[in-house]
Amino acid sequence: MLTLLLLLPVIALGYWMAIWFTQRNLLYPAPPASSATRPPRAAELIWLEASDGPTEAWLLPASPIADGTPAPGPAVIFAHGNGEVIDYLADGFEPLRAAGFAVLLVEYPGYGRSPGRPTEASIRRTLVTGFDYLASSPEIDARQIVAFGRSLGGGAVGTLLGQRAVAAVILQSTFRSVVHMSRRFLIPSFLVRDRFDTIGALRQYRGPLLLIHGDRDDIVPLSESKGLHTAYPNSELLILPCGHNDCPPSWPAIVTFLGQHGIAPR
Numbered sequence: 483m484l485t486l487l488l489l490l491p492v493i494a495l496g497y498w499m500a501i502w503f504t505q506r507n508l509l510y511p512a513p514p515a516s517s518a519t520r521p522p523r524a525a526e527l528i529w530l531e532a533s534d535g536p537t538e539a540w541l542l543p544a545s546p547i548a549d550g551t552p553a554p555g556p557a558v559i560f561a562h563g564n565g566e567v568i569d570y571l572a573d574g575f576e577p578l579r580a581a582g583f584a585v586l587l588v589e590y591p592g593y594g595r596s597p598g599r600p601t602e603a604s605i606r607r608t609l610v611t612g613f614d615y616l617a618s619s620p621e622i623d624a625r626q627i628v629a630f631g632r633s634l635g636g637g638a639v640g641t642l643l644g645q646r647a648v649a650a651v652i653l654q655s656t657f658r659s660v661v662h663m664s665r666r667f668l669i670p671s672f673l674v675r676d677r678f679d680t681i682g683a684l685r686q687y688r689g690p691l692l693l694i695h696g697d698r699d700d701i702v703p704l705s706e707s708k709g710l711h712t713a714y715p716n717s718e719l720l721i722l723p724c725g726h727n728d729c730p731p732s733w734p735a736i737v738t739f740l741g742q743h744g745i746a747p748r
Contacts, residue, residue: 505675506601509564509634509660515594516569524579525572530588530615532607537596539612540568542575542585543621544747553748556626556649556740557584557616559642561609561635563655563727567594577733582747583740584622588612590638602676606641613646625649626745631656633702633726637678643687649745651687652736654694655726656680657706658713684714690743691717694731696724 521527525540544555558578562571568587575585590605591598598604609629617624629648631639636656642648657663658681661671684691691714695707704721711719720735740746 505673506599509676510590510592510600511565512590512593512600513565513567515567522572525587528586528615530608530611532604532611534591534598534604534607537591537598537608537611538568538589538594539615540572540587542572542579542587544582544584545579554621554623555582555584555747556628556745557586557619557622558628558630558652559586559588559609559612559616561588561605561629561631561638562590563633563635569594574730578736581733581737583628583737584616586612586616602637602641602678605638606645609638609642610645613642613648617646628652628740628745630654633657634678637680640678640680640683643683648689650690650692650740650743651684652692652694652739653680653707653710654731655696655699655702655707655729656693656710657702658709662709663702663706681710681713684710687714690739690745692736692739693717693719694722694729694735695719696722696726696729698724699726699729701726 521540525542528539528541529536530539568589571587578585588609589596590600591608592600613627616622616627626649628650629639629642630652632654636653659679660677661674664674693707693711695704697704707719711717722729
């Protein structure tokens with residue numbers, strides 16, 4: 483027993499050291515890009531030039547919904563989950579484009595064909611650059627830019643809130659913070675390098691918020707979105723019958739939510 487008690491601090495220290503040096507590999511398991519070197523025909527390839535270097539993004543323009551000269555319209559900047567790349571996401575946003583929204587799919591540094599290293603800071607800088615790109619585009623209404631994040635992307639969107647004024651926020655399958663999630667693995671908060679404090683970011687946010695979560699999510703539990711909903715009582719919480727990676731967005735509900743807050747094509 484005495485030997486075990488003496489070994490416990492050594493075991494804990496070894497575990498903590500392993501977490502410190504490997505956590506970013508675990509948090510950012512960047513999958514390989516597809517073999518395609520160009521985005522789909524509907525998308526425009528953009529390289530966002532942040533201080534960390536160029537990061538790839540795809541701009542999916544809104545589908546025409548009326549005759550005449552189009553007015554600047556709304557746009558969504560999307561941040562994906564930690565095990566995804568933008569290569570496989572474009573088709574899923576067709577319903578949103580058909581509703582008159584442009585979509586900017588932003589890659590993370592170190593993901594796909596983008597150089598650099600993914601960290602909370604580098605991802606924040608990339609999203610800020612992507613937002614500024616949309617805001618400066620004559621086809622986009624800078625007052626109607628929506629931030630949409632899924633899973634880790636929800637935490638990434640949280641880092642954007644303190645930097646730019648977004649018209650609305652949509653978070654799907656998102657956690658309160660990486661610190662909160664890490665407690666499930668007995669990781670003390672002082673070891674967490676990239677915190678993605680979503681709940682803290684929302685405390686400084688006053689705009690519309692839609693939370694979407696699957697009731698069978700065994701990766702990011704539904705309790706995480708419920709915690710965000712409690713902390714931000716004016717939010718809407720949509721619970722879907724799905725898990726974490728088999729939960730496509732409910733586009734009609736999203737378009738309705740945005741329209742209720744005046745975010746829609748003219």
